[in-house]
Amino acid sequence: MVVELNVDVIPVWDDNYVFAVRLPESVWIIDPADFSTVDGYLKSKDLTPTTILNTHHHFDHVGGNEDFKKAYDLEIWANVNDKARIPGHTKAVTPGQSYLLDGVNIEVIDVPGHTIGHIAYFLPDHKILFAGDTLFSLGCGRLFEGTPAQMLSSLSLLKSLPSETMVYAAHEYTLANGKFAETVEPENQDLRLYLQQCQDMRALGQPTIPFNLGHQELCNPFLRTSVDRVQEFAGPLHCEIQVFGAIRRAKDSF
Numbered sequence: 001m002v003v004e005l006n007v008d009v010i011p012v013w014d015d016n017y018v019f020a021v022r023l024p025e026s027v028w029i030i031d032p033a034d035f036s037t038v039d040g041y042l043k044s045k046d047l048t049p050t051t052i053l054n055t056h057h058h059f060d061h062v063g064g065n066e067d068f069k070k071a072y073d074l075e076i077w078a079n080v081n082d083k084a085r086i087p088g089h090t091k092a093v094t095p096g097q098s099y100l101l102d103g104v105n106i107e108v109i110d111v112p113g114h115t116i117g118h119i120a121y122f123l124p125d126h127k128i129l130f131a132g133d134t135l136f137s138l139g140c141g142r143l144f145e146g147t148p149a150q151m152l153s154s155l156s157l158l159k160s161l162p163s164e165t166m167v168y169a170a171h172e173y174t175l176a177n178g179k180f181a182e183t184v185e186p187e188n189q190d191l192r193l194y195l196q197q198c199q200d201m202r203a204l205g206q207p208t209i210p211f212n213l214g215h216q217e218l219c220n221p222f223l224r225t226s227v228d229r230v231q232e233f234a235g236p237l238h239c240e241i242q243v244f245g246a247i248r249r250a251k252d253s254f
């Protein structure tokens, strides 16, 4: 039997999202950026956190780890290959392996690129992906540590998940990403429609997270490096890695 769960989206600071996964007898926090905001939210709902899942070492993802550890008896998950950079970690997980937590299957996916030790958490029975800073709505993470080749292969791993998967990304970047995406593919009607919907949601103060994975293949330029129009934008290049690299650089200076 599949354990029922709900995911709450907790906005932190300007554009970070922290997620609280509520299960019958436990509560997970994905990437607690900040203790007081997240703890205040949990207290307001009478929730006690039991596990923290970290995607990567950046401060806006692990900033609350130590304070949560002091305040609660909880487990903190980190990539075994990058645990030295994850403060307070208590459990090292191995990319490529599956884990059972509170009766829920979790696949740990290796997605280097934004950082070298970045991992994503996929819940196959719920079709939920916690993508950290790897895949955003209409965009992808900056390459702080990895190469275009690494990020492209990380994104194609994520692309291979079931198309109905809902993606929980860690930042509200959709509108800015969409503006750039429109310069890459001005004629893309799926992109235009989706961006309009997202603008309406933002105008109402709603998050554009989570979003559908399969739909991103129609409108996210970083998942469309095999498409002619996207390759034209990138210029006369030879392989998808170069196309991806060119688009990523163009976005960095957009």
Ligand code: ZN
Residues within 6 Å of the ligand: 056, 058, 061, 114, 133
């Ligand atoms: Zn980051």
Ligand code: FE
Residues within 6 Å of the ligand: 058, 060, 061, 133, 170, 171
């Ligand atoms: Fe981040």
